[in-house]
Amino acid sequence: MRRLLDRRPWIVTLLSITAVIAAWAIATETGAVSDLLLPTPGELWSGAADLVVNGYKGYSLGAHIGLSLMRVAVGFGIGTIIGTLLGLLMGMSPTIDALAAPYIEFLRPLPQLAYLVLLIIWFGIGETPKIVLLFLAALPVSAVAARDGVRNVSPQRVQAAQSLGASRLQIFRHVVLPSALGEIFIGARLSIGIVYATLIAAEMIAGASGIGWLILDAGRFLRSDYVIAGILLIAAMGMGLDRGLLLAQRRIVHWAGK
Amino acid sequence: MPDQPLAETLTASADAFVRFEGVSVTYGSGTAQATPALSPTDLAFARGDFVCIVGPSGCGKTTLMQTLAGFLPPTGGRVSVGGVEVSGPGPDRGVVFQQAALFPWKTVAANAGFGPAMRGLPRTEQKERVEYWLRSVGLWDFRDRYPYQLSGGMQQRLAIARALANEPELLLMDEPFGALDALTREKMQEELHAVWKRRGMTVLFITHSVDEAVYLGTEVVVMSRRPGRILERIPAPFARIAGERDIRRIKAGADFVALREQVLELIWGEGG
Structure with a gap:
């Protein structure tokens, strides 16, 4: 086992997955667990296939996925861009930091769903409250990351640039910004996790579309096959978002950790 | 103090290029924790000098x-x-x-050309300077790599090329070879000398290695413990003959050893 683990860890992973699927198959096929609670592997497969072919309640599966991803992209995108710009300014100017810090520090530890109610009162239950919610989820995380990135710039690199004749603006563009990029990316990965979890919850509370709403609605009809297929899809999408950012991080901040 | 007159003449002379006049530094001055780092110091040297400052760590030489x-x-x-006042x-x-303090997000060539690019020199001149200085320090073949792909010695050579590509009149070096292994260090000392002879810039070189200071400098300035002050200024002849003779032969010579011991005694005498 020890040697196997050292040389081929993926075999052990495969064994682990196989064991769980086998236990699941035995528990459901023998009727030990009711298929109302847990579908058999075959039922799950046909339920998933049904979702793919027929969609769910007026939308194709692709449309549900697309709507969820669109909300993430717009909320996370705008939140991260504005949060990063704000954080860079906060890092450069103690005045701006003092002005903005109370709001950032208030928003950051606050669970997003706590203010979703207020956003629904203000904006109804359409796309707007969800996107504003995700925007507010992404904003403080990326602002703090960018601010800390600016503060952690090596003073010696700044001195080197100064003594090479760089202006303040050039130092920001060529030294401070690239130096903060590593922390900005770490913040973005933290933020997309929060945004994604918030999205699924928001779709469940106020929505009629999206992958989060799909599993809540299927649950009302005890369609555990749809629910589990939906959960697997949510997990895969989450992993995809994180991996995508990780890949971008490795490409863009290629010098980090070296 | 046989060398005191030399110091005084230079400080007073009109052609001194770099001049410290009663320069003192106190960290946190005006507070209860005020720490004097540098006693009032007078020091002046001429264009083209290679001045090495040695002293125990924390003696204020970096300050x-x-x-x-x-x-x-x-x-x-x-x-x-x-x-002109600094x-x-x-x-x-x-x-x-x-620490080389390079820009890891820029290629070797972009690091070397940073100064000329920031100062907006014509592109052809930027390119010429990058090529000239990267060739001088033996990094031309690595121009498209990134600093983290270089060894410690190569990174330090790049830092030197980056400073020199601006063609400054004055080069300030703060223990630039301190983090290198002994062999690389001696190679770098030879290379630095070659560049200094070719370009004739003025160098202020900080080190805690007496051996390095005596070999490299036209003058060795010995500093005391904190709060630092200048103990003695000793002219050194080896910088002028380096390049004609092998570095090992210079350092093994009786005159080199005698001067090295003289400086060491000053530092030890201060410490004991």
């Missing part, structure tokens, strides 16, 4: 250099270069740190 670089305003006195960092004074 002295930082006032000349413009990173640290002195608490008292004034620092001037070519008659008021901040500038491209006329290139700086090389112990």
Whole structure:
């Protein structure tokens, strides 16, 4: 086992997955667990296939996925861009930091769903409250990351640039910004996790579309096959978002950790 | 004090290029924790000199250099270069740190060309300078790599090339070879000498290695423990003959050993 683990860890992973699927198959096929609670592997497969072919309640599966991803992209995108710009300014100017810090520090530890109610009162239950919610989820995380990135710039690199004749603006563009990029990316990965979890919850509370709403609605009809297929899809999408950012991080901040 | 007259003549002379006049530095001055780092110091040297400052760690030699670089305003006195008072960092004074402080997000060529690019020199001139200096330090073949793909010695050579590509009149080096292994270090000492002879810039070189200071400098300035002051200034002849003779042969010679021991005794005498 020890040697196997050292040389081929993926075999052990495969064994682990196989064991769980086998236990699941035995528990459901023998009727030990009711298929109302847990579908058999075959039922799950046909339920998933049904979702793919027929969609769910007026939308194709692709449309549900697309709507969820669109909300993430717009909320996370705008939140991260504005949060990063704000954080860079906060890092450069103690005045701006003092002005903005109370709001950032208030928003950051606050669970997003706590203010979703207020956003629904203000904006109804359409796309707007969800996107504003995700925007507010992404904003403080990326602002703090960018601010800390600016503060952690090596003073010696700044001195080197100064003594090479760089202006303040050039130092920001060529030294401070690239130096903060590593922390900005770490913040973005933290933020997309929060945004994604918030999205699924928001779709469940106020929505009629999206992958989060799909599993809540299927649950009302005890369609555990749809629910589990939906959960697997949510997990895969989450992993995809994180991996995508990780890949971008490795490409863009290629010098980090070296 | 046989060397005191030399110091006084240079300080007073009109053709001194770099001049420290009563420069002192106290960290946290005006507070209860005020720590004097540098006693009022007078030091002047001429264009083309290679001045090495040695002293025990924490003796204020880096502090002295930082006032000349413009990173640290002195608490008292004034620092001037070519008659102009230093008021901040500038491209006329290139700086090389112990940690190379390169820009890891830029290629070797972009690091070397950073100064000329920031100062907006014509593109053809930027390219010429990058090629000239990268070839001088033997990194031309690595121009498209990134700093983290280079060894410690190569990174330090790049830091030197980056400072020199600006063609500064004054090169300030703060223990630039301190982090290198002994072999690489001696190679770098030889290379630095070759560049200095070719370009004739003025160098202020900080080190805690007496061996390095005696070999490299036209003059060795010995500093005392904190708060630092200048104990003695000793002219050294080896910088002028380096390149004609092998570095090992110079360092093994009786005259080199005698001068090295003289400097060491000054430092030890101070410590004991």
